[in-house]
Amino acid sequence: MPTPLVEMINIHKWFGRVHALKGVDFSVNNREIVGLVGDNGAGKSTLIKILSGLYPPDKGKILFEGREVHFKSPKDAMRLGIETVYQDLMVVPYLNVYRNVFLGRELEKKIGPLKVLDIIRMKTEVKRLFGELHLEVASIDSPVETLSGGQRQAVVIARAMYFKTRLLILDEPTNNLSIKEAKRVLEMVKSLKQAGISCIFITHNLHHVYPIADRIVVLNRGVKVADLPKAETTIEEIERLIISG
C-alpha cells in the first residue's frame, strides 16, 4: 500500500472537560476525495482545525508523506500545501477577484529598485485558472462582494489550485448555495482531483458528497465510527451511522 499523503494517528482533543476527539485515526491518500461527515458536534471541525494548524492536538501525531510534522500555525500547514477553506468563506469582500486570489502571495515585478504588483500577470493567471475550472468569470475586476456564493467559492478554490496545494480542506462548501451552484462546486472538486489535488470535503449533506467521494469517514461524538470506500457502502448505511454511531 502506498504511503498516505496525510495520516493522523490517535488524535485526542479536550476543551476544558469536553473530550471532543477520542483517539481518531484519519488519513487521506494522493488524489483522493474523502467525505468527512457527521452530525453537529461530532468533531469534524475540531479534527480539521488540528490538521490545518489552528489547534495543536492534545495527544496523537500527524504524518505528512510518512514523516511526522508539528504545526504551530496555519502557515506551517500551508507551507506543506494543506489549505483550508472555511465555512464562512475567507475572502475580502471589497477587494476584486484577482487581488483576493493572490492575497498574501501577490505576484510582483521589479521597476528599477521598486517591487510593484504585477497586475497583468495576476489577471492572466486568474483567467487561466478559471478556464481550467470551466467557470465563466463575470469580471475579475469586480469586488468579490458583488459575486454569488458559488463564484466566491470558485475564487477560493482557484487560489488553492494556483498555489500548488496538495490537500484542500473544504468546510461545508455547498452550504447556502443554490442547487445549480452546489453542482458546479462539486464539479470543481472533481477537476481538482484530476489536477492531482486531494480533498477533504466536510458536510452534513450526504447527497452532495456521496457522488464525488472516493471514501467516506463518519464521526460521531468524537469517535470515528466508519471509514468506508464508497463502493462498499450506501447512502442509507451512512445515514444510519451518522445518527446512531
Add this chain to the structure above:
Amino acid sequence: MGFKEIGISFLQRREVSVTLILASVMTIFYCIQPRFLSPSNMSVLLRITPELGIVALGVTLLMIGGEFDLSVGSVFGFAPLVMASLLNLGTNTWLAFAIVLIMCMIIGAVQGVITVKTGIPSFITTLGGMLIWRGVALVITGGHPLYFNPSSDFSYIFTGKILPFIHAQLIIFLILLITLQFLLERTKFGNWIYGVGGNKDAAEAAGINIKYVKVILFIICSTLAGLGGIIQSTRFGQAMPNQGSGLEFDAIAAAVIGGTSLFGGVGTLIGTMLGEFLCRIIENGLIIIRAPSYYFRLYIGIIIIAAVIGNLYIQRRTLKLR
C-alpha cells in the same frame, strides 16, 4: 468600453459624491462672492490645506487598515513643541527634525503595539495617547507658545514660495499623496492593508501578519501627524501647546467625506484629499462671504452626513445598473 461602462466605472469610484459636493459648494461660494475664486484666495487655500491634509492621509491609511488614531491632533501639537525646545537649546535644525520624526515613529509604534498586543480597540489606545501627548505638551510649556525658529533652508524647503501661488508644503503634500496612493494600489503591502481592514480573518488565513501591518500603519500615521505640525509651526514661527486640537476629528471627517469606510477595507487617498479640500473650502468660503465663522462646524456636520448618504445611494444605483 462603451459610454455606459465608462459611466458605471466612474460612478463606482467612491470619490464621486465628494467631487459632486465639492463642485457645487465651490459654485455656490463663487456665485455669492466671485472673489472666492480669486488667485489670492486660492493661494491662501493651497497654503493651509497641505499641513492638515498630510495628517488626513495617515489617518485614512490607518482607517483602511481597520484602526483609528485619535492622537494625531496632539502629536501635531507635541512634535513641533519638542522641536522648538531642541532648537532653543541650539540643536541643528535638521538634527532636531530627525530626532522629532523618530520620536513620532516611536509614539506610533508604542500605540500600535499596545493595540495589537492587548487587543483593546485603537479608539481607546489613541484616545489615551491624545490626552497624554496634549498633557505632556502643556506640562512642558506651562501653556505658553514657544518660538519656532528653524534654519532658513529648512523654512524654504517646507514652506517656501516655489512658484507664484505654489508653496513648498503643497509639493510635499502632493508627493506624499502620490507615493502613498501608489503604495496602496500597486504594492503588496497596499493589498495587505485593504485585506487586513476588509476581513481580518481572511488576511490572517492568507498568511498575512496583520499585527505587523497595523503597527506599520500606526507609525506612518503618527509620523505624518508630526510632520504636519512641524510645517504649520514653521509657517507660524511658533509652536503652540493647543496646536491641532480637534484635528483628529477633522481628519476622520475628511476621510469619511472622501469615501473611506469607518469599518475598514475601503477608501482612497485621492478621496481624502478632496474631502480635506472641501472642509477647508467651506471654512474659507464662509469667511469670504462674511458668514460668522461659527457656522463652520455646522456645515461640516451636514456635509459628512450628506456625503456618506450620497456614497451609499450611488453605490446601490450602480449595482442595479449592471
